[in-house]
Amino acid sequence: MDDRIILIYILWNFYIVDVFEGTLVRTRCDKSYIGSCLLIYQGRLSMSIKCMKCNRDAIIYQKYSGMHLCRKHFIEDVERKVKLTIRQNFRIGKNETLVVALSGGKDSSVVLHILHKIFHQRRDLEIIAISIDEGICGYREHNIEHAKALAQELGVRHIIRSFRDEYGTTMDELAAKDRVYGTCSYCGVLRKSLLNKIAMELDGTKLVTGHNLDDEAQTILMNHLGGDVERMIRLAPPRALEGLVLRAKPLRNIPEKEVALYALLNNMLVEFERCPYSHEALRGEVRKMLNKFEVGHPGTKYSLIRGFDKMVGVLAKDYPQVTLSKCRVCGEACTGDLCQACNLLGRG
Amino acid sequence: MSPTVTLKIVPNVSEEQILKIPEGATYESLLNILDINEETVLVLKDGEAVPLDGTVVSSNLEILYIASGG
Numbered sequence: 001m002d003d004r005i006i007l008i009y010i011l012w013n014f015y016i017v018d019v020f021e022g023t024l025v026r027t028r029c030d031k032s033y034i035g036s037c038l039l040i041y042q043g044r045l046s047m048s049i050k051c052m053k054c055n056r057d058a059i060i061y062q063k064y065s066g067m068h069l070c071r072k073h074f075i076e077d078v079e080r081k082v083k084l085t086i087r088q089n090f091r092i093g094k095n096e097t098l099v100v101a102l103s104g105g106k107d108s109s110v111v112l113h114i115l116h117k118i119f120h121q122r123r124d125l126e127i128i129a130i131s132i133d134e135g136i137c138g139y140r141e142h143n144i145e146h147a148k149a150l151a152q153e154l155g156v157r158h159i160i161r162s163f164r165d166e167y168g169t170t171m172d173e174l175a176a177k178d179r180v181y182g183t184c185s186y187c188g189v190l191r192k193s194l195l196n197k198i199a200m201e202l203d204g205t206k207l208v209t210g211h212n213l214d215d216e217a218q219t220i221l222m223n224h225l226g227g228d229v230e231r232m233i234r235l236a237p238p239r240a241l242e243g244l245v246l247r248a249k250p251l252r253n254i255p256e257k258e259v260a261l262y263a264l265l266n267n268m269l270v271e272f273e274r275c276p277y278s279h280e281a282l283r284g285e286v287r288k289m290l291n292k293f294e295v296g297h298p299g300t301k302y303s304l305i306r307g308f309d310k311m312v313g314v315l316a317k318d319y320p321q322v323t324l325s326k327c328r329v330c331g332e333a334c335t336g337d338l339c340q341a342c343n344l345l346g347r348g
Numbered sequence: 349m350s351p352t353v354t355l356k357i358v359p360n361v362s363e364e365q366i367l368k369i370p371e372g373a374t375y376e377s378l379l380n381i382l383d384i385n386e387e388t389v390l391v392l393k394d395g396e397a398v399p400l401d402g403t404v405v406s407s408n409l410e411i412l413y414i415a416s417g418g
Contacts, residue, residue: 049399061399260414291387
């Protein structure tokens with residue numbers, strides 16, 4: 001029952017009910033007692049924290065900005081940041097085809113939802129969602145079902161392709177084999193290669209992924225830790241290259257936690273199952289370290305990517321963009337004569 | 349009177365448990381006590397998200413781990 005209705009009920013009946021603790025004790029009492037109870041009640045009502053932009057109850061405290069936001073203003077804040085990121089890093093022109101990598105998890109679902117919300121009235125734009133079934137039993141099937149439902153709900157064309165059809169194997173099979181690298185290396189390389197291939201087939205002008213602020217900050221830090229400057233430069237806001245569809249990461253300024261909250265508020269929250277192979281990743285250690293820093297020093301993740309964005313222009317002068325050639329086996333764009341996907345699969 | 353919460357940590361971490369929380373404790377301090385990093389979870393009070401600097405009141409609390417993928 002709404003607290004205010006209970007309050008009216010109390011005044012009407014000269015009864016006081018312990019509404020705060022949820023008990024059913026009801027006591028007849030005099031006016032002065034009711035007066036003092038009302039003061040306590042008002043005090044408790046004001047204990048809920050209010051949105052900085054209106055008087056509604058806040059649902060989030062952004063430590064890094066110092067803002068409390070209600071549902072409406074939180075959603076506005078996320079969408080404003082996404083629009084700004086698109087404008088600054090991935091400007092979308094006329095007659096574009098946006099190919100969205102839709103795993104069905106929270107990040108890709110949110111990015112598709114927001115892009116659709118922003119651009120669905122643009123008749124010159126087409127949004128196509130693609131899902132890759134890597135063949136991870138008990139994990140991927142659920143997400144793909146969710147991806148299908150979301151694409152259908154939004155009326156977005158949806159394409160599903162699998163490692164099995166493309167590479168003749170699955171992640172479960174690759175994970176069980178003797179291998180040189182961690183499972184995430186195989187999965188990441190093969191998925192990216194396939195996503196690019198499909199986006200090229202569809203004449204996509206942008207390949208949109210759901211990478212969030214945490215993902216980006218982790219990758220930057222991992223590259224620092226590994227001293228891998230060339231790989232770091234590839235993370236920079238993209239430039240056009242023959243054979244590669246331009247990558248776009250509209251959520252790169254949204255913390256993972258806020259992506260999850262946005263998904264929850266828009267009924268897109270999927271079960272947060274973890275990939276059974278994710279424990280092999282170094283990323284987990286970096287994620288833990290960064291989260292600890294973020295709590296102690298709010299804004300650390302933003303600082304990392306802002307600093308990186310400033311540095312990358314300077315670094316690019318010493319590390320010019322490599323020219324791409326075609327893989328001699330599959331024909332995909334790559335830096336050598338054999339692409340990483342074919343190399344990992346032992347082709348050629 | 350110190351609040352009593354019914355707490356559930358999902359996915360697959362704990363069964364429902366009933367906890368007595370010190371009066372005036374915030375959701376942030378509750379996460380600290382449980383040794384959970386606040387960047388990795390959402391806290392839902394009776395199904396609604398709450399700011400972590402808010403004071404814990406008697407309710408059904410759900411702590412939702414958000415990390416997905418790998």
